[in-house]
Amino acid sequence: MPGHDAADLAHRLGEHAEAVCRHYLSNGRRSGNYWTVGDVRNASGRSMFVRLRDSPKGPPGKWTDAATGEHGDLLDVIRESLGLVDFRDIADEARSFLAMPRAETEPRQERTRVPAPTGSTEASRRLVAMSKPIIATLVETYLRGRAIATLHGTGALRFHPHCYYRPDDYGPTETWPAMIAAVTDLDGRLTGAHRTWLAPDGSGKAPVDTPRRAMGDLLGHAVRFGVPGSVMAAGEGIETTLSLRCAMPDMAMAAALSAAHLAAILFPPTLERLYVIRDNDPAGDGARDSLIQRATDAGIEAIVLSPAMEDFNDDLRHLGLTALRATIADQLMRRDRFRYLKQAA
Template sequence: MIPRHDASYLAHRLGEYAEAVCRHYLSNGRRQGNYWTVGDVRNAPGRSMFVRLQPSPKGPPGKWTDAATGEHGDLLDVIRQSLGLVDFKEVADEARAFLAMPDVESDPRPTTKPPPARAGSGEAARRLVAMSKPIIGTVVETYLRGRGITTLHGTTALQFHPHCYYRPDDHGPTETWPAMIAAVTDLDGLLTGAHRTWLTPDGAGKAPIDTPRRAMGDLLGHAVRFGVPGSVVAAGEGIETTLSLRCALPDMAMAAALSAAHLAAILFPPNLRRLYVIRDNDPAGDGARDSLLERATDAGIEAIVLSPKTEDFNEDLRHFGLATFRASIADQLMRRDRIRYLTWAA
């Protein structure tokens, strides 16, 4: 008898319910004869991937091939890729939950599978970003537009994952929610981490969970970047705060450091001459501002603080509207930057 904790056993059991697995994890596809067709293993719309639903001389149910890429695998791979899971234990737990199987210990025998990425590591972040897709036409776009953020060109650092894994705590049950995935990179563009914002299925707001935002990987000094850093850059804490300023100044390079502490430690591009510090109106924001101003001055960089009228720039944008928000920003810019970045809106 195949051990219950063996990967082959889980794949075999999933194959017995191949169509149900496809309907759940590959919901953008549909049945065609004895196959389920979909765009790819990450559940993109399309027809290039075929999942066998019935036993045949070619193999057991659950085996799949992507004709466009040559990828192939079983239903455990479908679960891993469609949910963005990064180690086999998570995949096995999800498979058992789908099959309503009791929990068991992992198979201690050697495996040929790639070693699991340590939770929260840079490698886990890289795998998660690789499993995600562009935000246009997804609930991430819906979420951002609902917060008044409509300037979305040049936001390739943001991605969408339809079923991002979420664990409330070390012992709580795992859940999956749609998520905005933000790539954190260093000054050379190397991905060092990722930030997740879990959303409701319709994109109307953040998911109703205890911590709808979490970061992973190597964050210190790095940021989520929009545009190519040049001699003028704006840097802030949050993604939405930074994107709000970008609605007023769409051609200025910007960076979101993800927290006040990380903003204070953000690394400066070598050609940076002027830094606009996007301040949040709270004690942590004031502390980040002061630290960053001191570091910039010591590095010979001109630093200018941009302050919101309310708690942060996203609240300003939503409360006052883009035209008034843009005018309030214009008053805080250097004259040469008003000419350079605001003439399009005149």
């Protein structure tokens, strides 16, 4: 964070430390000269202590999490509790809060601004809003490196150049470029986001332990490409789904992000036929069977599309687009083969 501006804002927030805690760490409570809460992301608990008054140990607003060893100031509280990424947005939020009327010792009241804990739907919305279209970015470089060249209609994908990544072992927070995917419901409302952290040159995924993570409300929802009518395809991963879309760019498709979420994906009311994009693994088989049963029960025809290799991105990269089209041609209904594969004729 820019040093002078950050230090000034942190100091001003510290002058109203209890009000800040009541607003952004609403699951905690005051305990003497400290605010106690589960963690900086506003979890319930008592392992994190925020100093509320100046003392020989330090200024107000400084905090320590006894469980993880994390520590910081109230700007870090704003960043983590709201899921913000850029300092500009953190500073804007802090300035907005400092302009709000407040009563330090009054019980919690309804606020005009609702905190968005990390991982929430609101945090997902903020992340997507701070990202930009993928054309001429590292996301385009990454996807083309995976042989995915059909990029029109991919407005659900965005690019963030400095997306926060926190290791699972509570190591220091890092920033990496990332592909951000908007997860939406059937009405197009954003409910979550998926992050794929990328290498600085876009040549592959970032060298981190878990380069893919999702956040928000995911169950039943998906990353969507195209508007479904009577026919659509649904798969697990974004790259697998986009690979099949290279062969059938006019078919609406949805990536559910995991086998479990694929099995639970919601059906558009206009849907008559669903193509289930299968991965060659046991989890994929279980998701396929569950989804087929749900579709059948709903009166929707369900047809499985199986890759020649492990998944359709393997087919696209190693066998090529022509071979991928040939693989799926005989698996499609005749009318769909004519409609969606006609450009390959």
